[in-house]
Amino acid sequence: MAKTPNKLKARLPRGFVDRSAADIRATDEMIGKIREVYEHYGFDPVETPLFEYTDCLGKFLPDTDRPNAGVFSVQDDDEQWMSLRYDLTAPLARHVAENINEIQLPYRTYRAGYVFRNEKPGPGRFRQFMQFDADSIGAPGVQADAEMCMMFADTLDALGLKGQYIIRVNNRKVLDGVMEAIGLGGDENAETRLTVLRAIDKLDKFGTEGVKLLLGEGRKDESGDFTKGAGLNADQIEKVLFFVSITSYAESAEALAELVAGSENGRSGVAELNDIRALVESAGYGEDRIKIDPSVVRGLEYYTGPVYEAELTFDVTNEKGEKVVFGSVGGGGRYDGLIKRFTGRDVPATGFSIGVSRLMTALKNLGKLSSSSEVQEPVLVTVMDGDIEALGRYQKMTQTLRAAGIRAEMYQGNWKKFGNQLKYADRRNCPLAIIQGSDERAAGEIQIKDLIEGKRLSGEITDNVTWRESRPAQHSVKEAELVATVRQLLDQQAEDTRRQNGDN
RNA sequence: GCAGACGUAGCUCAGUUGGUUAGAGCGUCGGAUUGUGGCUCCGAAGGUCGGUGGUUCGAAUCCACUCGUCUGUACCA
Numbered sequence: 001m002a003k004t005p006n007k008l009k010a011r012l013p014r015g016f017v018d019r020s021a022a023d024i025r026a027t028d029e030m031i032g033k034i035r036e037v038y039e040h041y042g043f044d045p046v047e048t049p050l051f052e053y054t055d056c057l058g059k060f061l062p063d064t065d066r067p068n069a070g071v072f073s074v075q076d077d078d079e080q081w082m083s084l085r086y087d088l089t090a091p092l093a094r095h096v097a098e099n100i101n102e103i104q105l106p107y108r109t110y111r112a113g114y115v116f117r118n119e120k121p122g123p124g125r126f127r128q129f130m131q132f133d134a135d136s137i138g139a140p141g142v143q144a145d146a147e148m149c150m151m152f153a154d155t156l157d158a159l160g161l162k163g164q165y166i167i168r169v170n171n172r173k174v175l176d177g178v179m180e181a182i183g184l185g186g187d188e189n190a191e192t193r194l195t196v197l198r199a200i201d202k203l204d205k206f207g208t209e210g211v212k213l214l215l216g217e218g219r220k221d222e223s224g225d226f227t228k229g230a231g232l233n234a235d236q237i238e239k240v241l242f243f244v245s246i247t248s249y250a251e252s253a254e255a256l257a258e259l260v261a262g263s264e265n266g267r268s269g270v271a272e273l274n275d276i277r278a279l280v281e282s283a284g285y286g287e288d289r290i291k292i293d294p295s296v297v298r299g300l301e302y303y304t305g306p307v308y309e310a311e312l313t314f315d316v317t318n319e320k321g322e323k324v325v326f327g328s329v330g331g332g333g334r335y336d337g338l339i340k341r342f343t344g345r346d347v348p349a350t351g352f353s354i355g356v357s358r359l360m361t362a363l364k365n366l367g368k369l370s371s372s373s374e375v376q377e378p379v380l381v382t383v384m385d386g387d388i389e390a391l392g393r394y395q396k397m398t399q400t401l402r403a404a405g406i407r408a409e410m411y412q413g414n415w416k417k418f419g420n421q422l423k424y425a426d427r428r429n430c431p432l433a434i435i436q437g438s439d440e441r442a443a444g445e446i447q448i449k450d451l452i453e454g455k456r457l458s459g460e461i462t463d464n465v466t467w468r469e470s471r472p473a474q475h476s477v478k479e480a481e482l483v484a485t486v487r488q489l490l491d492q493q494a495e496d497t498r499r500q501n502g503d504n
Numbered sequence: 505g506c507a508g509a510c511g512u513a514g515c516u517c518a519g520u521u522g523g524u525u526a527g528a529g530c531g532u533c534g535g536a537u538u539g540u541g542g543c544u545c546c547g548a549a550g551g552u553c554g555g556u557g558g559u560u561c562g563a564a565u566c567c568a569c570u571c572g573u574c575u576g577u578a579c580c581a
Contacts, residue, residue, distance in 0.1 A: 014572080059581070070580065086581070119580060120505085198579090221577045225507050301581050384539070418539055426541040437539055451541070458542040468540060 015121030038110040048091040054081035084116035097342030105138030135351025145306040146279035160368040170296035177266015182236040195230040201297040249292035307333030330354035378407040380425040383415035384437035
């Protein structure tokens with residue numbers, strides 16, 4: 001056969017994935033659990049579209065009229081730039097601003113959805129991924145931030161991660177205070193501040209020594225590539241390192257207060273941290289769940305006050321069994337200025353985002369995701385005769401099972417190869433096959449084949465003739481008993497599976 | 505973006521200093537078995553050696569560029 005010279009190559013864009021049935025079901029289950037917690041806390045859903053005008057996302061580059069390279073952008077008919085959303089917070093701010101007169105503040109809301117980032121993909125890093133956010137709009141006090149941290153913790157509990165995570169809380173104002181304290185205040189030092197913050201953010205990756213290098217001259221990585229540092233002097237580095245290495249906030253609070261003493265920002269930030277600590281403490285959340293940690297740096301742009309992120313405290317391994325630095329599975333903070341960009345009036349807000357895709361990877365590693373085996377594959381009604389009348393009977397049998405709440409399908413492939421029908425059922429992990437040929441029909445009977453039990457028996461049978469003729473794990477029942485017997489066999493299989501899982 | 509490693513059948517990989525017609529295992533499909541999954545046996549399909557250009561009598565092999573994957577790093581609003 002002549003080959004088509006230029007066959008179209010089927011290929012997935014890099015950084016994107018197709019999702020399997022098992023993945024989709026696992027995600028749905030996770031989202032369900034998260035939603036339950038949010039609803040329980042009195043939050044309501046809202047949905048915004050995947051596209052927004054680029055200016056509403058705040059993603060235009062300062063000097064040119066082109067969007068930031070990190071967002072996927074297209075131009076509309078009227079040449080206006082539109083972008084795929086890169087998070088769920090900016091679109092929410094737009095929605096709230098646009099409907100500010102109708103929305104009753106404080107507005108407690110949640111939403112899940114895909115976001116897109118045009119960045120280099122890697123293992124566990126995609127260009128499309130799902131986030132599940134919750135936000136409190138119009139709530140100025142730190143009690144709103146404290147509540148967010150508690151809800152975050154409760155959500156992770158609900159996902160089965162009790163005792164295996166920690167919510168770390170910091171405050172942008174404290175970071176600013178420290179910067180001022182080491183003489184990096186003012187607009188002229190904005191770039192250096194950014195470099196310092198980024199260096200602090202690398203603490204879990206490179207450790208104290210690596211951060212020290214990044215704060216000073218710079219650091220060389222394994223491939224020999226050199227990263228320029230912030231160029232701080234020894235005294236400045238020491239203060240920053242002291243700050244980020246605070247492990248017990250309770251013990252170091254005074255020293256911290258002293259460090260930021262000259263800064264109004266710093267003072268107020270420390271006060272807010274103290275308040276949050278007191279609030280969550282009295283609500284019953286100890287330091288093992290919500291902890292003040294001055295090394296938390298995130299969302300360098302729009303966060304204005306408390307920031308928080310969730311970190312898993314167990315080791316995550318990849319498919320190759322190697323330990324990987326997992327980082328955070330979600331985080332958030334206060335963004336008091338974001339909505340004001342649209343409305344011109346102060347609308348304080350705080351919220352957080354859970355990285356659903358990332359968290360799912362972690363849960364998979366923990367075995368906390370129910371395996372796909374819990375989903376019941378359909379019962380297969382096999383086809384022995386292909387004439388319209390016979391097909392009608394098989395179709396009716398299938399509908400009878402469905403009407404009884406049993407997942408069922410009739411074989412739709414080439415019915416003439418009966419062996420293929422069972423092979424199909426086997427590969428599809430069907431629990432049962434329903435068989436009625438002319439012999440059974442004449443007797444008013446139906447054969448029900450237990451494919452799981454049959455598979456088990458196959459180990460004991462070595463020769464094919466016996467295997468075929470013994471028709472293992474096959475039950476012959478009267479037509480009227482079809483539904484009852486199927487249900488009984490399915491229940492029995494489910495019971496066996498449960499017992500097996502229990503034993504292991 | 506920068507640096508490095510790697511691209512051979514659907515998958516995992518062999519392929520000698522550059523040398524005839526590029527192989528294996530697994531998987532797929534067909535048959536043994538027209539009404540019974542698994543096992544076994546027999547057979548078949550499947551490749552522009554990632555792509556383009558160059559060196560050479562001759563390239564999967566050497567060189568350049570390009571695309572893709574992986575690792576590190578930067579960026580991540």
